[in-house]
Amino acid sequence: MSQLGPVFVDGVIYSAWLFIAAVGLTLVYGVMKILNVTHGSFYALGAYAGASLTGAWLAKGYAPMLSYAVLFGGAVLVALVVAPVIERGLLRFMYAKDEVVILLVTYALFLILEDVIKLVWGVNPYFVAEPYALLGSFEVGGLKYPTYNLILVGLALALAGGLAWVLRATRVGKLLLAVIHDPEMSRALGVNVDRFYLVTFTLGCFLAALGGSFTAPTVSVVPGLGVDVIVLSFAVVVIGGLGSLPGAALGAVIVGLVRSASVHYLPQVELFVIYSVMALVLAFRPRGLFGLAEPRKI
Amino acid sequence: MKPDHTPAILATILAAVVVGGLALPQWALFILTIAWAQGLVVLGLSLLIRAGLVSFGQALFYCIGAYTAGGLARAFGIGDIFVQMVAGTVAAALVAFVLGFLLARYRGIFFGLLSLALSMIFYGLIVKSEALGSTDGFNLLPSALFGIRPAAAWVRYAVAVAATCAALGAALLVHRYLKTPLGQLAPAIKDNEIRVEYMGASVRYAIHVNYVIAAALAGAGGALTATTVGHIDPEMSYWTTSGEFVFIAILAGSGSVVAPFLGALIFGVIRTYAFEQSPYTWQMSMGIALLLAIVFLPDSLWSLFRRRKGA
Numbered sequence: 001m002s003q004l005g006p007v008f009v010d011g012v013i014y015s016a017w018l019f020i021a022a023v024g025l026t027l028v029y030g031v032m033k034i035l036n037v038t039h040g041s042f043y044a045l046g047a048y049a050g051a052s053l054t055g056a057w058l059a060k061g062y063a064p065m066l067s068y069a070v071l072f073g074g075a076v077l078v079a080l081v082v083a084p085v086i087e088r089g090l091l092r093f094m095y096a097k098d099e100v101v102i103l104l105v106t107y108a109l110f111l112i113l114e115d116v117i118k119l120v121w122g123v124n125p126y127f128v129a130e131p132y133a134l135l136g137s138f139e140v141g142g143l144k145y146p147t148y149n150l151i152l153v154g155l156a157l158a159l160a161g162g163l164a165w166v167l168r169a170t171r172v173g174k175l176l177l178a179v180i181h182d183p184e185m186s187r188a189l190g191v192n193v194d195r196f197y198l199v200t201f202t203l204g205c206f207l208a209a210l211g212g213s214f215t216a217p218t219v220s221v222v223p224g225l226g227v228d229v230i231v232l233s234f235a236v237v238v239i240g241g242l243g244s245l246p247g248a249a250l251g252a253v254i255v256g257l258v259r260s261a262s263v264h265y266l267p268q269v270e271l272f273v274i275y276s277v278m279a280l281v282l283a284f285r286p287r288g289l290f291g292l293a294e295p296r297k298i
Numbered sequence: 299m300k301p302d303h304t305p306a307i308l309a310t311i312l313a314a315v316v317v318g319g320l321a322l323p324q325w326a327l328f329i330l331t332i333a334w335a336q337g338l339v340v341l342g343l344s345l346l347i348r349a350g351l352v353s354f355g356q357a358l359f360y361c362i363g364a365y366t367a368g369g370l371a372r373a374f375g376i377g378d379i380f381v382q383m384v385a386g387t388v389a390a391a392l393v394a395f396v397l398g399f400l401l402a403r404y405r406g407i408f409f410g411l412l413s414l415a416l417s418m419i420f421y422g423l424i425v426k427s428e429a430l431g432s433t434d435g436f437n438l439l440p441s442a443l444f445g446i447r448p449a450a451a452w453v454r455y456a457v458a459v460a461a462t463c464a465a466l467g468a469a470l471l472v473h474r475y476l477k478t479p480l481g482q483l484a485p486a487i488k489d490n491e492i493r494v495e496y497m498g499a500s501v502r503y504a505i506h507v508n509y510v511i512a513a514a515l516a517g518a519g520g521a522l523t524a525t526t527v528g529h530i531d532p533e534m535s536y537w538t539t540s541g542e543f544v545f546i547a548i549l550a551g552s553g554s555v556v557a558p559f560l561g562a563l564i565f566g567v568i569r570t571y572a573f574e575q576s577p578y579t580w581q582m583s584m585g586i587a588l589l590l591a592i593v594f595l596p597d598s599l600w601s602l603f604r605r606r607k608g609a
Contacts, residue, residue, distance in 0.1 A: 115581045115582035
């Protein structure tokens with residue numbers, strides 16, 4: 001089984017990418033109970049911002065090593081500019097409505113943002129391969145991997161660690177847990193719940209944009225980039241349990257390894273396998289592997 | 299007792315299509331037929347929505363219906379629109395009967411997500427199957443009616459009339475079904491299903507039945523789309539297709555069996571004009587329309603008619 005090494009390495013890289021792309025979705029759902037379809041739009045926005053900013057940076061002849069910071073900055077920029085407008089301008093008026101209605105609102109926003117992206121960046125593809133090639137490559141089992149992938153893995157680990165630390169060990173994190181548990185009671189005790197919603201939504205969208213901008217160097221950035229990411233993130237997050245941070249990590253690892261194994265051994269079933277895992281988990285543990293059951297209310 | 303106008307409304311629509319269709323250009327007949335096909339799917343979806351269940355995977359049955367019709371045409375050379383629609387309906391209903399045992403246990407967002415996963419599984423399957431044309435799909439023969447293949451100039455008209463008969467027939471059946479005790483259970487399930495169980499009714503059974511009917515209607519719609527467009531591809535099972543159906547269902551509301559068809563027709567017209575006016579921003583127009591509908595018409599388009607009657 002000489003393929004086992006590459007299967008594992010591919011799986012880990014893909015898991016890291018999935019985690020970065022999907023963790024924002026579980027964060028937003030956990031705090032706000034919004035299944036955010038615009039997550040895919042932010043992924044695409046991040047990819048476009050990352051690609052065009054890095055392209056401009058390199059064209060000016062600035063230090064190529066700093067292009068990673070530019071990718072990061074692109075994601076920050078997109079999230080800070082677009083997410084607050086959506087949350088303050090529209091979503092906050094919808095919180096009283098049904099979960100499914102809010103989902104439809106974000107779906108409508110997704111349709112709008114798809115075309116906004118086309119209006120801003122046009123329909124031609126963008127390429128910025130330099131950050132991908134810059135670090136050289138390493139070898140596993142006779143296959144070469146760009147070292148850039150290690151940045152993805154590092155980024156995913158840093159995000160997971162950072163989020164867990166903020167939630168468990170800081171004052172803000174503890175307040176956030178209180179808001180998740182009971183928004184009304186938190187409000188009564190003087191927590192600024194609106195601000196938590198705004199910050200969480202922006203942070204969630206930033207994470208999606210980050211996923212997009214760090215993917216930009218590895219693909220050609222074209223319209224419709226975000227559409228696939230939405231269902232894929234849904235699958236990852238649902239497998240782990242909606243709103244659960246360790247769940248998102250576990251979901252990413254499961255989907256990553258399963259996909260990598262199927263690509264290596266049986267490429268015909270790639271998509272089929274991912275969504276079968278999702279359906280199987282839903283069939284046996286509807287609230288996901290880390291989800292908690294909710295009592296039925298009379 | 300309130301007089302029931304629905305059969306009269308349906309008959310009027312049929313008469314209008316049969317007579318008015320003669321004067322309509324080919325493209326308008328095409329839009330009309332597609333709207334009826336989507337209306338069938340949305341009619342089924344609205345049965346589930348009445349029970350508080352929003353399926354984000356109705357495209358699964360739409361696609362099964364379409365590929366059943368396509369398979370009949372390809373393997374046996376059957377182009378008869380009614381045979382295709384019946385086959386699509388039966389295939390979708392059978393699949394839904396099996397899946398229903400699982401899905402009838404789910405509520406809220408989990409029902410939506412599981413149905414989404416199932417439609418994506420089907421998408422994943424046909425995208426990779428070369429025998430079915432992978433991502434390209436394949437073409438169908440021109441439609442025939444009762445074994446007669448109409449002349450090219452008349453195909454659109456004949457298909458539109460046949461589609462209208464099928465769609466309105468289905469609407470009438472659903473209208474009857476909604477008056478049965480089982481059909482009237484759905485809003486009660488949405489309000490409080492534990493009380494429904496205390497009354498002695500089985501919630502799971504009611505949801506299962508609604509789910510199968512919804513799937514059957516989606517299968518019919520898929521087969522109708524396949525024969526009208528003359529081409530099918532895996533996109534029909536993708537989540538964006540399901541999103542469109544939910545979009546129309548929300549736009550139309552579940553106030554009447556006529557509403558889904560009206561909603562689908564309005565959707566088709568908006569999309570055609572948005573696409574013609576601004577090919578790059580038609581999605582934006584659709585998104586804005588959906589937002590406006592959610593914000594200003596929380597009780598759907600149909601509430602416009604009802605309010606006027608009440609006033």
